[in-house]
Every structure is written in structure tokens, then in C-alpha cells.
Amino acid sequence: MLNSLGIDEHTQSVYQLMLADPQAGVKDIGQKLGLDSDQVKTALERLVDLSLVDVDDDRVEVHSPELALPALHARNQAELAQRNQDLEDSRIAMMQFLTQYGGSVPTSGPEAERLVGSDDVRAKIAELGAAAVDQVLNFSQTGRMNAEALEAAKAVTEDLRDRGVRYRDIYLDSVRNHEETYEYVQWMQSKGVEVRTLPSLPLRMVVFDGKAAIIPLSNDLCTAGGLLLRNEVVIEALIALFSEKWKEAAPLTRTRPRRKEGLSAQERHALRLWALGLTDEAVARRMEVSFRTVRRIHANLTERLGAISRFHLGALALSKGWISADDLA
Structure with a gap:
């Protein structure tokens, strides 16, 4: 209701x-x-x-x-x-990452195909999934999925696992806040899918066999459509990005994992985003949690560290090793 x-x-x-x-x-x-x-x-x-x-x-x-x-x-x-107003942030972040690898994303031609609307995106994912023989890598940059998306994803997942294709998926930590999606992810694990979570992801994407990838035109749950990419340099960069994030990600559990100093991945990531200059509103959007959650994280960390300002909070977090100088780059 x-x-x-x-x-x-x-x-x-x-x-x-x-x-x-x-x-x-x-x-x-x-x-x-x-x-x-x-x-x-x-x-x-x-x-x-x-x-x-x-x-x-x-x-x-x-x-x-x-x-x-x-x-x-x-x-x-x-x-x-x-x-x-912020839909293009993740796409821009991905472009900047690819630029560091010396590649660029084509928007037309034999190495790129524009997919119009979410139906085209789902159909192409199903087609490429059916043809996959090695592995599928996925950034699921959403904490909640509707019934239609869940059914489509289940069909692809079952087919991949039945054929022995390795499937690795990184979800947002906020997946725990949406019961239907969390139950689906648990079902994925029962089918042998390797699932981890992160507080935020740079973009949505799915890579098939290291040969093709689909990214959204914008990160609004692919409703605007997507790009099917086959450029070798782009694919290699996306795989490198996935590998980097996979190492950072934590196994999926009902409760969010905490580090030995008692800091959750969500709290540490919020500190990193604040260190980069993001506002509470931008942090909430990036992590797909409510503004109230971000404010509560800030209040809890401020109280724990005895900070008197955001700058002081960042300095104390650095001194304790909760974030590093690299997080400020």
C-alpha cells in the first residue's frame, strides 16, 4: 500500500x-x-x-x-x-576514470549501440546473458527494485547459474533497507552468485565475458536507456574498475559489517565523501539513503570523536586512521 x-x-x-x-x-x-x-x-x-x-x-x-x-x-x-539535477554525476565520474586509462566512450558506430528505454536495456541484458560463457560482472547501483525488474533479473540469474557462468554482483549497502530486493539478493546467493556490498558505486554497469558492457545514459534506473559498448579499451577499464571495487566491498550480511575500531563501512564512506566536499544532500544521493540517515551518521561520529566542526571531524578521523590522505585526493 x-x-x-x-x-x-x-x-x-x-x-x-x-x-x-x-x-x-x-x-x-x-x-x-x-x-x-x-x-x-x-x-x-x-x-x-x-x-x-x-x-x-x-x-x-x-x-x-x-x-x-x-x-x-x-x-x-x-x-x-x-x-x-545530479543524474549525470556518476556518468561523469566514469568518463573521468576512463580518461585516466587513455580511452574514451564512443556514442555511435560499430563499437557502441544506443538502447532506448528500460525495455531495450532489459532485452539486451537477457540476450547477452544468454550468450555469456565465462563470467558476468555487475554494479547494481540501487537499493530497491520493483517487481518487474526483479522477475527479469531472476530469469537472467537462473539461466547463468544453470550454465555454470560465474556471476559477481556488487550492491549498495542500502539494499538491506528494501525487504523485497534484499530477499532477491539472498536468493541470488543461494544460486551461487557472489554478492558483495559497498556504501556507494560510481555507476551502474554490467559486463559480459569481458567483451561487451551496458551502462546507463544516466543513473535514473536505466529508464532513459543505455549504451551497449564493445570497445576493448573501455571494457578493460570497466573490468579494472570492478576489480578495484570488489576488493573494497564486503560480503552481504543482514547487518552492516563494522571494522575493528567500530566504524561501519557506511560511516567510513560518509567521512570520505565529506572529505571530498560533498554536502549531506549529495552524500545521501550517492549512498541512496535518506538525508536523515546522513545527518544521524554525522551526529553520531561528531559525538564519538568530540568534534566541534566538520573540519575538526575530518582531522580527527585522519588522526585515527579512519580515512587516509588518499581519500582527500
Whole structure:
């Protein structure tokens, strides 16, 4: 019912139960809904992100849907408008990366084919997947997928694994916030797909057998279409980029992995993006999390380190080795 607002079924059920019983705890909610504690905590985190619930120390305040849902809709519209201004960021980052390798992306000719719309992109992915014999590399730069996209992806995945093609996929950490997509990714792992996650990715792409790649015309979930590339230099650069990110990525688990100093990959990546000068809004878009989540990460890190400013936070993070000088380059 509320999927269009970014509220999955479990999160909606928890919200409805809390509206009926604002004093219910994690254990009570889990027992009544048949969810484990991790599922309940994930739903509560999502509700906090969406400003439907506030948590202050041990006090939980549930906001009325009459006030909270219209405000959430308005915020989603504002975030979408801001995201539309930033759609080209990932594509530009990819172009800059390719330039370092001495290559360029052709836009027409025998080594490039323009795909119009998401249907063309899905059809070409299915075609190239059916012809793949070695391996498929994928950046899934989205934390949530609709039912149509999930079904199409399942068909390609099953075919690849049935034929013994190695399939490696990197998802955003935020995939954990969308139950349907997270369940699909777990299903992928059960089929032998190698899955890891990162806080953010430079672009969406899929590479087949080191011979062909599809990238979006813009990173708006490929609705505008994509480019099918066969240029050898471009493909080599994309494979090198995937290998670099694969080493950084962490295995998929329900909870986000934490480093020995207690810093999560999400927190460390936010520090790196702030060090590069990105605003909280840009960090949220890059990591595909809510603005509220980024502000909460900032508040937690500031409190943990005793920082008095963003500059001070960055300096303390450097001194502790949480980020390196290379992150500031």
C-alpha cells in the first residue's frame, strides 16, 4: 500500500502496530508480527529515516500518519527534484576514470549501440546473458527494485547459474533497507552468485565475458536507456574498475559489517565523501539513503570523536586512521 513512499511490507506492519500500541517493544513487535529482532530493528531504522518514528534515548514517539505521510511525500518530491539535477554525476565520474586509462566512450558506430528505454536495456541484458560463457560482472547501483525488474533479473540469474557462468554482483549497502530486493539478493546467493556490498558505486554497469558492457545514459534506473559498448579499451577499464571495487566491498550480511575500531563501512564512506566536499544532500544521493540517515551518521561520529566542526571531524578521523590522505585526493 505504501511501497511508492519507500515503505516495504514489514516496515508498514511495524508502523501500523506501533500506531495501535505505541508502547510495544522490539520483542513484542516481533512476536505479534512473526519477525525476528533484526527484521524489527531494520524496520524501526527505516521508520526513523522516514520521520514516521522518533527515537530519543529510550523514548519512542510515533507520528500520526495524517501529518507524517503528506510530509514524507513532499520530502520525496523534493529529493527527486534534487536527484534530477545530479543524474549525470556518476556518468561523469566514469568518463573521468576512463580518461585516466587513455580511452574514451564512443556514442555511435560499430563499437557502441544506443538502447532506448528500460525495455531495450532489459532485452539486451537477457540476450547477452544468454550468450555469456565465462563470467558476468555487475554494479547494481540501487537499493530497491520493483517487481518487474526483479522477475527479469531472476530469469537472467537462473539461466547463468544453470550454465555454470560465474556471476559477481556488487550492491549498495542500502539494499538491506528494501525487504523485497534484499530477499532477491539472498536468493541470488543461494544460486551461487557472489554478492558483495559497498556504501556507494560510481555507476551502474554490467559486463559480459569481458567483451561487451551496458551502462546507463544516466543513473535514473536505466529508464532513459543505455549504451551497449564493445570497445576493448573501455571494457578493460570497466573490468579494472570492478576489480578495484570488489576488493573494497564486503560480503552481504543482514547487518552492516563494522571494522575493528567500530566504524561501519557506511560511516567510513560518509567521512570520505565529506572529505571530498560533498554536502549531506549529495552524500545521501550517492549512498541512496535518506538525508536523515546522513545527518544521524554525522551526529553520531561528531559525538564519538568530540568534534566541534566538520573540519575538526575530518582531522580527527585522519588522526585515527579512519580515512587516509588518499581519500582527500
